[in-house]
Amino acid sequence: MGDDPAGPDRKIADRVRILEFQVDQLRRELERLEKRHAEAIYSVAWHFGAPVRIVERAIRKLLAKTPEPSALAGVAAASAAPATRAAPAKRLLVDVTAIVAHDDKTGIQRVVRQVVRALYAERDLGVTPVAVRLQDGKLWTCEAYVAVETGRAQSAADRPLEIETGDRLLMLDNSWKDFAAFASAFAEVRAKRGAIVSCLYDLIPQLYKGASIGDVPEVHLAWLKAALVESDGIIAISRTVAEELCAYVEAQDLPHRAGLQVGWFHCGSDVAPAGAGEPSAAIRAAFSGAKAFLLVGTLEPRKGHAVALAAFDALWRGGADVRLVFIGRRGWHVDAVIDNMTSHPEFGRRLFWFDAAGDVDLGYAYDHCAAALAPSYAEGFGLPIAEAAWRGKPALCSDIPVFREIGGEGALYFRVNDAEALAQLVRDFLAGRATADPARVVRPTWREAGLRIVDVVVRDKWMRARP
Structure with missing residues (x-):
């Protein structure tokens, strides 16, 4: 391991x-x-x-100048953090503005959909979830959206929301470019002794600027600076990202709200159950025959598709009868990778790429793969590791901190960006020399993810606070 x-x-x-x-x-x-x-x-x-x-x-x-692995020494422990000044919460307002306007099927919007479904499905949260969107500077309810996501009959028309004492506003959706538009809504929440909590999915645009495209680093940084000042708390999608945030704020000496709380939750990993539909014939064909290894994720340089392709090219040259399956839409800066893939002699034989796959196809792929691959050099969580484990399949992962957090002793690791190390790990895995128990991977359900969010945001089970 x-x-x-x-x-x-x-x-x-x-x-x-x-x-x-x-x-x-x-x-x-x-x-x-x-x-x-x-x-x-x-x-x-x-x-x-x-x-x-x-x-x-x-x-x-x-x-x-070699820094210490953690720059958290100056961050106060949770036990020393000042108590929240917000009133007790009766409602958890969840921002879904971007997804209501247009569902781009991004990773962030997948989290938004699943968390909303989980919160509305729970009968004993202790607070009432309310999906909200911003319209003309004011928060509105999202009755129509909730009806679609939960399968319930729409109970009322969307309407302006009256802020109540102690409301917690969770900025779950992507508001990078529109955060300032929420200023009046934030003021209303604070006037009622509520609290604003922003969700941080990763710090990749700041820590790995070369992994981003266009003005993403600048836009993300502007949002981050505003969120640090406007938010009473930041909740990240992994402990690793939460710790990276604390270290980054410390290192950059970024202004932030006094007593800013920092916490985390883990995304759910339960994908469509078996029998929820029929997978496509193409997906079934890709997983018939030789053992297949699955890489799920948008095609972009940091995801390591080039590393995986180089590793399997070496395996094929060495006579290994294995398959490599990519599932993920085309991203950026990968034209050469895609050319190499689609012109490869094994493409369509033992090398496959599906740029659109629903939950049923994805579930089938996990069920029928030998193992999942996670060769990224930077991530906020590592969902494919957890999703594979949910279906009883191990993952072969880059040795990076967040993958250690999620995979633990239940995954296999190779040196980051090392195609030969991955190829050797595949050989060892096929020969039974490298084994892992997926049951030891962190693999919460979306219900558990929703409950964890409530524990942190509503019940103040934060990791630590900034002074």
Whole structure:
């Protein structure tokens, strides 16, 4: 199952490997453009090179001054945190503004859907969940949206919401570009001795700027700075992200609300149960025959599709009869990877890519794979590890902190961005030399995720507080 990550020297080595990976990714993308779009080379080179240079500067700083693994020493322990000044809560208001306007089927919106369903399905929460959206600076109920998500008859028309004493407003949906529009709603909540809690899905745009696209790092940072000042609490989707936030606020000396609480929950991992529908013929065909390894996630550089493809290319050259299945929509900066995949001799034979798969197809894939793959170098949670474990399947993961948090002793690990290490782990797994018990993976249901959110946001079971 692999040793736990070593100290600062190991962290430096892994960051250097990530930089090398990004430079190699740049080279591959530029080679592709040179063949097909020569006129775009210089503009694209800047687009790729800028974030790589940012990462390179960060690596140089890291090599010059090795920080402690955790910068949390200056953060007050939860027992020393000041008690919340909010009144007792009777309602949990859950922002669903973005998903009501347009469901883009993103990872964040998947969390929003599942949490809303879980909260409304629970009969004894101790508080009343109310899905809300922002309209003209005021919060409205979302009766129509709730009816669709829960399967209930719509009980009333959407209407302006009157804020009540002690209301907790959970900013669960993506409000990166619209956070300032909630100012008057925040003021109303505070006037009624309520509290505002923002959800943090990851810090990747700040910690790994080269993994983002366009102005995402700037937009995310503007949102983060506003959320730190406006929120009474920040709830992250893993303890790792919560600790990264505390360390980042400390290191950057970011302004924040006095006594800012920081907590976390784990996403649910229960996907569609067997018998919930019929999978597509293409999915069934991909998992018939040789043992198949499954990688679920949007195609983008940090997800490690190139690492997986290189590892399995080595396995095929060595005579291994295995399949590699990608499920995930096309993302950014992966043209070269997709070209390599779709032009590969094994594509359609032992290499497959499905850019659209519903819960039934996904459930079938997990049920019929030999193991899941998680070769990312940065994540906020690691949902495929938990989803695979829910279906009794192990995961082969990059050795990064959040995967250790989720996978624990129930997953197998290989060195980040090391295709040969992954190939060897697959060989060991197939030969029975590497084993793991998926039952030891963190794998909550969405119901448990919802209950945990209520415990943190309503019952103040926070991890710690900023002074």
